[in-house]
Amino acid sequence: MITQIPVCRYDQLIPGRGVAVLLPDGTQAAVFRTAADELYAVGNLDPATGAYVISRGLTGSRGGVPTVASPMLKHVYELVSGRCVDGPAGPDPSHRLPTFPVLREDDLVYVLDDPAIPRDENAFELDDAARDGGS
Amino acid sequence: MRILIVGYGMVGHRCASALSEFAAQRAADEPPVDIAVLSKEARPAYDRVHLTSLFNGSTDADLTYDDPPGVEVVLGEEAVALDREARIVTGSSGTTYAYDVLVLATGSRPFVPPVPGHDLPGCFVYRTVEDVDAIKEYAQGRRVGAVVGGGLLGLEAAGALSSLGLDTHVIEFAPRLMPLQVDDAGGMALRQRITDLGVTIHAGTRTEAVHAGGDGAAAEMLLAAGHDPSDQRTLPVEMVVFAAGVRPWDTLGREFGLELGERGGIRVDAHCLTSDPHVYAIGECAQAMDGRVYGLVAPGYSMAETTARHILGQDSTPFRGADLSTKLKLMGVDVASFGDAFGTTPGALSTLYSDESQGLYKKLVVTEDGRLLGGILVGDASAYDLLKPLAGTDTALPGDPIQLLLPAADGAAGATLGVGSLPDSATICSCHNVSKGTLLEAVRSEGCATVGALKSCTKAGTGCGSCVPMLGKILDSAGVEQSTALCPHFPQTRAELYEIVLVRGIDSYARLIAEHGAEGAHPEGCEICKPAVASILASLAGRLGGPKHILSGEQAALQDTNDHFLANLQKNGTYSVVPRIPGGEITPEKLIVIGEVARDFGLYTKITGGQRIDLFGARVEQLPAIWRRLVDAGFESGHAYGKALRTVKSCVGSTWCRYGVQDAVSLAIELELRYRGLRSPHKIKAAVSGCARECAEAQGKDIGVIATEHGWNLYVSGNGGFSPRHADLFAKDLGKEELIRAIDRFLMFYIRTAERLERTSVWMERIEGGLEHVREVVLEDKLGLGEELDALMAGHVSAYADEWRAAIEDPETLRRFVSFVNAPETPDPSIEFTTEREQIKPLLRIGRRTDRTGEEAKDLVNAG
Numbered sequence: 001m002i003t004q005i006p007v008c009r010y011d012q013l014i015p016g017r018g019v020a021v022l023l024p025d026g027t028q029a030a031v032f033r034t035a036a037d038e039l040y041a042v043g044n045l046d047p048a049t050g051a052y053v054i055s056r057g058l059t060g061s062r063g064g065v066p067t068v069a070s071p072m073l074k075h076v077y078e079l080v081s082g083r084c085v086d087g088p089a090g091p092d093p094s095h096r097l098p099t100f101p102v103l104r105e106d107d108l109v110y111v112l113d114d115p116a117i118p119r120d121e122n123a124f125e126l127d128d129a130a131r132d133g134g135s
Numbered sequence: 136m137r138i139l140i141v142g143y144g145m146v147g148h149r150c151a152s153a154l155s156e157f158a159a160q161r162a163a164d165e166p167p168v169d170i171a172v173l174s175k176e177a178r179p180a181y182d183r184v185h186l187t188s189l190f191n192g193s194t195d196a197d198l199t200y201d202d203p204p205g206v207e208v209v210l211g212e213e214a215v216a217l218d219r220e221a222r223i224v225t226g227s228s229g230t231t232y233a234y235d236v237l238v239l240a241t242g243s244r245p246f247v248p249p250v251p252g253h254d255l256p257g258c259f260v261y262r263t264v265e266d267v268d269a270i271k272e273y274a275q276g277r278r279v280g281a282v283v284g285g286g287l288l289g290l291e292a293a294g295a296l297s298s299l300g301l302d303t304h305v306i307e308f309a310p311r312l313m314p315l316q317v318d319d320a321g322g323m324a325l326r327q328r329i330t331d332l333g334v335t336i337h338a339g340t341r342t343e344a345v346h347a348g349g350d351g352a353a354a355e356m357l358l359a360a361g362h363d364p365s366d367q368r369t370l371p372v373e374m375v376v377f378a379a380g381v382r383p384w385d386t387l388g389r390e391f392g393l394e395l396g397e398r399g400g401i402r403v404d405a406h407c408l409t410s411d412p413h414v415y416a417i418g419e420c421a422q423a424m425d426g427r428v429y430g431l432v433a434p435g436y437s438m439a440e441t442t443a444r445h446i447l448g449q450d451s452t453p454f455r456g457a458d459l460s461t462k463l464k465l466m467g468v469d470v471a472s473f474g475d476a477f478g479t480t481p482g483a484l485s486t487l488y489s490d491e492s493q494g495l496y497k498k499l500v501v502t503e504d505g506r507l508l509g510g511i512l513v514g515d516a517s518a519y520d521l522l523k524p525l526a527g528t529d530t531a532l533p534g535d536p537i538q539l540l541l542p543a544a545d546g547a548a549g550a551t552l553g554v555g556s557l558p559d560s561a562t563i564c565s566c567h568n569v570s571k572g573t574l575l576e577a578v579r580s581e582g583c584a585t586v587g588a589l590k591s592c593t594k595a596g597t598g599c600g601s602c603v604p605m606l607g608k609i610l611d612s613a614g615v616e617q618s619t620a621l622c623p624h625f626p627q628t629r630a631e632l633y634e635i636v637l638v639r640g641i642d643s644y645a646r647l648i649a650e651h652g653a654e655g656a657h658p659e660g661c662e663i664c665k666p667a668v669a670s671i672l673a674s675l676a677g678r679l680g681g682p683k684h685i686l687s688g689e690q691a692a693l694q695d696t697n698d699h700f701l702a703n704l705q706k707n708g709t710y711s712v713v714p715r716i717p718g719g720e721i722t723p724e725k726l727i728v729i730g731e732v733a734r735d736f737g738l739y740t741k742i743t744g745g746q747r748i749d750l751f752g753a754r755v756e757q758l759p760a761i762w763r764r765l766v767d768a769g770f771e772s773g774h775a776y777g778k779a780l781r782t783v784k785s786c787v788g789s790t791w792c793r794y795g796v797q798d799a800v801s802l803a804i805e806l807e808l809r810y811r812g813l814r815s816p817h818k819i820k821a822a823v824s825g826c827a828r829e830c831a832e833a834q835g836k837d838i839g840v841i842a843t844e845h846g847w848n849l850y851v852s853g854n855g856g857f858s859p860r861h862a863d864l865f866a867k868d869l870g871k872e873e874l875i876r877a878i879d880r881f882l883m884f885y886i887r888t889a890e891r892l893e894r895t896s897v898w899m900e901r902i903e904g905g906l907e908h909v910r911e912v913v914l915e916d917k918l919g920l921g922e923e924l925d926a927l928m929a930g931h932v933s934a935y936a937d938e939w940r941a942a943i944e945d946p947e948t949l950r951r952f953v954s955f956v957n958a959p960e961t962p963d964p965s966i967e968f969t970t971e972r973e974q975i976k977p978l979l980r981i982g983r984r985t986d987r988t989g990e991e992a993k994d995l996v997n998a999g
């Protein structure tokens with residue numbers, strides 16, 4: 001079943017930066033608004049280090065295709081395909097980010113979560129407190 | 136095969152390195168090679184050519200060479216006896232060393248004219264690190280020194296004495312300075328330059344005696360005009376350095392029956408073999424087959440290479456003699472002489488250019504049909520690199536010789552001479568005898584596209600290094616594009632972008648890329664140009680319409696990820712917090728606040744290498760709350776996350792320390808408060824020490840200040856990190872105002888001209904003209920930039936505001952400090968800790984991939 005997860009208001013997104021989104025199953029997505037005002041969503045887990053930080057990377061472009069550079073070891077991923085197209089040792093096919101459909105309705109932004117989208121194995125079980133938004 | 140090298144100077148070291156390298160390449164079935172070296176000096180081999188730098192802030196560690204792998208080095212062991220029959224060398228310790236092949240590399244000994252009083256206390260020679268130490272120590276508190284000898288060595292020594300603050304006299308027997316390298320007119324120009332530097336020259340006269348004073352030490356020198364002993368006069372001196380030449384140290388050859396040259400030196404053939412087929416001699420102790428004893432290092436290196444190859448049965452280039460061309464910088468004055476400098480070839484014609492007012496003298500010697508034979512350059516030797524390889528070749532000079540000598544009028548004249556005009560046979564690297572043709576071949580068939588690749592492919596540039604600039608020019612001439620573009624989005628260098636932003640007053644990235652970006656550049660830019668431009672905009676904030684927070688407006692999108700959260704990202708996605716602690720001074724109250732904050736937020740606490748405290752393990756959403764507490768207690772951002780001023784370390788200084796001569800802490804705090812928040816091409820670190828004991832390690836910092844009795848000595852461009860660099864002494868005994876102005880200008884000039892992620896150390900090595908040029912700009916205002924640099928710094932100082940205080944006071948900025956935009960209250964569940972030594976430690980589920988090598992990691996850690 002595909003679910004539509006509310007992210008935030010569109011004007012909360014800074015062109016050229018990303019935000020992290022908590023998905024119901026405890027995994028995370030990173031949503032970006034590029035300088036050209038396009039929206040993209042990829043997995044938030046940095047495959048090279050295992051930290052959830054992709055949303056804090058800088059957007060850019062490689063050959064005209066929008067990218068994000070992981071803040072950790074500077075691997076560069078295409079936002080459309082999730083492929084690793086550059087990095088400390090060049091492109092790395094063993095690293096790939098999952099991608100999610102994003103949509104904007106009125107002033108709100110959503111990601112579409114589809115269980116068919118491959119996840120990293122170590123999603124974290126949310127405890128109830130976290131799910132309720134308190135701590 | 137047992138190879139024994141006697142003498143571990145520059146040439147012995149080179150020979151050992153070459154042997155070690157070639158031996159490692161030998162096939163497994165070839166007999167193994169044992170290499171041992173005996174060194175009379177009780178220290179590892181070092182760069183003697185740069186001995187004088189020990190007077191300008193370098194340490195002996197800077198000059199020391201690494202021992203080549205697999206070579207047994209015996210320090211402090213002089214070879215005293217040689218049994219050529221049994222092939223055994225006996226050392227001064229009594230130990231014996233058997234050999235199959237012996238290489239003598241015993242160098243030279245200083246020549247001291249046997250005048251009365253030459254061995255009084257206060258008389259020195261100039262050859263070793265120990266000589267330097269002795270001269271330095273004796274010079275303390277003394278005011279007048281004399282150097283006997285006005286050649287290369289004498290002027291080196293004179294430079295050393297005057298850098299110690301002594302009134303310096305040079306006594307030269309010949310009528311001019313450097314008689315071996317330059318002609319009369321060149322000597323005049325050199326003399327004028329050196330005299331301008333405050334050194335007194337006595338040429339055409341000689342030292343007859345050194346007289347002792349009441350304390351039995353040298354106090355007076357008796358001089359006689361060259362040829363008339365009756366024309367005597369005395370010169371009061373407190374110390375004397377003999378630098379009147381060297382004599383080959385051929386004792387082993389002399390005493391144990393090797394053939395010698397008429398004027399000394401162990402005679403060798405083209406393979407550097409002596410009269411004994413088991414014994415080679417190389418470097419300054421050898422007389423080459425052309426009858427010469429070479430007193431320069433490059434011919435010695437060639438001999439070392441020839442010998443190493445010959446010993447191991449490889450093809451070797453015979454050593455028949457070498458070129459005496461030299462290019463030197465003596466007391467900051469360029470002197471070069473090459474080829475047939477004196478025009479002794481029959482039919483030789485000379486073209487001269489001289490400008491006495493500038494202390495410039497240039498001469499080219501050419502044949503009647505316009506081929507270059509040699510030349511002399513005094514005052515400006517910039518043309519040397521291109522002229523020298525042309526000398527003695529069949530290539531006609533590209534144009535009228537005088538055009539090549541005239542100072543470039545807007546670059547026009549200089550342009551007639553390029554590497555393109557050199558024939559393929561021209562030698563570019565004399566140390567390794569690499570021709571232009573060989574280099575071009577490496578570009579064509581080996582695909583060498585960078586200076587580094589050319590070096591490893593051909594060895595050119597790996598000796599004295601003087602030909603390295605030429606390697607870049609050869610690449611250019613071969614059409615290899617060495618791109619200086621910042622990234623695909625901007626064709627300019629960072630320094631050029633800085634100028635554009637400054638001159639045009641451009642205050643946004645969007646405008647810069649639209650107006651000056653590469654054709655068709657994607658407006659998104661990339662992770663390279665965005666932070667670089669953000670840094671330029673921040674450096675110039677004072678100029679571009681007043682203070683602006685680095686997270687306001689468009690700037691928020693440009694900042695590197697650490698700057699974006701005003702904190703340093705750690706491996707598990709948490710951040711570290713580093714409050715500024717200027718000069719490392721902190722009150723107990725503030726220390727307690729840091730402790731309480733760390734305890735209340737459960738942070739890992741560590742004292743950093745920068746004299747402050749780092750709190751690790753904060754989640755994004757905790758940062759504002761942590762900083763609210765810190766700001767309330769009077770702390771501010773320490774910019775540990777920025778390419779900006781980090782810390783100004785200090786020692787406790789004269790306030791407490793019994794040795795301190797100035798108040799190091801107060802100055803460090805003042806400097807830290809002045810430059811805090813200054814965005815720059817890379818991080819900037821500084822330190823202030825209260826005396827020469829240097830407890831703050833200022834000479835390892837971008838800006839280092841060391842107290843003296845009279846004020847402060849300023850050091851610049853030191854570095855720790857990957858490639859440590861000892862800072863250069865920039866100016867001495869400055870008052871505080873002068874010091875601050877010099878630092879202001881230095882930093883602003885660096886920020887203006889450096890490339891992205893270029894520390895001041897690398898910048899200093901790269902920038903044309905090096906230290907001397909930067910000194911001229913900063914201290915003498917040669918480019919007329921001084922006032923502008925001052926104004927830019929004043930702009931920075933007045934625009935400074937604490938980034939964290941501003942951030943926590945702005946709700947719009949605060950909203951970004953959440954782990955999840957759709958669940959602002961939820962902490963990131965992926966962040967987990969274990970405990971170690973009673974503090975937290977990140978727990979990583981996946982962990983860093985183990986296939987990352989250290990080498991890669993090096994390119995990666997530019998986050999902070």
Ligand code: SRM
Pocket residue numbers: 703704705711712713741742743744745746747748749775781782820835836853854855856857858894996997998999
């Ligand atoms: C915390 C600290 C280590 C410690 O526990 O003591 C540290 C930690 C880091 N250093 Fe450092 N360095 C620290 C003192 C030093 C020193 C010593 C000093 O400053 O006296 C040096 C050598 C001196 C020098 O820089 O010349 C040093 C040379 C480096 C380098 C190599 C720089 C170079 O020019 O080669 C890097 C890598 C880089 O900047 O590209 C680096 C990078 C880093 C980074 C930013 C790596 C990263 O991206 O995660 C670390 C992040 C700090 C953080 O998260 O807060 N750190 N680092 C020290 C913080 C000092 C402070 O108070 O600000």
Ligand SMILES: Cc1cc2nc3c(=O)[nH]c(=O)nc-3n(C[C@H](O)[C@H](O)[C@H](O)COP(=O)(O)OP(=O)(O)OC[C@H]3O[C@@H](n4cnc5c(N)ncnc54)[C@H](O)[C@@H]3O)c2cc1C
Pocket residue numbers: 141142143144145146147148173174175176183184185186187212213214215240241242243261262263288291384387417418419420429430431432433435463
């Ligand atoms: C201040 C100064 C500046 C110079 N500037 C330049 C320059 O700009 N350009 C240039 O080309 N050259 C320059 N030179 C000359 C250059 O340093 C020499 O050409 C070079 O060092 C010669 O190398 P070497 O190995 O033959 O001799 P050395 O470097 O003198 O080494 C010989 C070593 O052998 C040791 N030794 C001697 N006898 C024995 C023994 N019996 N047993 C064991 N060890 C022994 C000696 O102690 C010494 O350490 C300069 C020299 C000085 C002093």
Ligand code: SF4
Pocket residue numbers: 786787788789792793794795796799824825826827828829830831
């Ligand atoms: S550098 Fe000097 S003043 Fe400072 S602590 Fe060391 S000895 Fe004392």
Ligand code: FES
Pocket residue numbers: 563564565566567595596597598599600601602603
């Ligand atoms: S000339 Fe010395 S390294 Fe090339």
